[in-house]
Amino acid sequence: MATVKSTKENVWWIERDSIGLAVYDALESEKNRYASLSSALTVTLFYYKKGNHFSTLDSNTAAMSEQSDLPIQFHQYLVDKVIQKGYEYKPEMIQMAPYFERKFEKGIKEGKMFANRGRISGFRRVQQSSY
């Protein structure tokens, strides 16, 4: 006896800063092709994330011992970016800003190389963007 294969398939998509989950059935009418999940199930999301924020001193007195969750070799580049911004606020010393900007941009390049080294999550796909 031939086995009957289900035409239903779970799918996800992104819409309005949310993740949509549904069961897709190609044999249903267009209106009923996507149905919400009928029971409670565990979903695991794998994603790229922002680094954790440091607490400000008024919200956490122990904040001074916090560390960024970026790998330690990139911490200096965060400092360079802040120094750059500080110089941008001082018109008389604005010529110092590009030096620290270049240091930060060097960090971005090294960070991308580090992320693409294959240890974190496999190789990065290249995607065309229009911005």
Next chain:
Amino acid sequence: MKLQAMIDQVKKHHPDLGANEIIVMLNEASDEFSSRTLLLDEATQFETVATQRFYGLKDTILEIKSVDLETSDGEHLTIKRLMGRPKYRDIS
């Protein structure tokens, strides 16, 4: 490098900046660094609610790489990403 050491370094160049002001700028730099390099990744789990279609995403999520869904026999299978969205919108 601890936050104290970062603030001390910035203050050598900008003694007039306050600690909280520096912390806010460090957080902005961290956001820019992590979003441009996609250096940090993480996995998290949540339970779906029957018939609910959408689940809000945390602000710290930059880009979802893949999604696993538990099957009826308890396995976790990677599910496909839909290109675009369903033609008939259901905002539940």
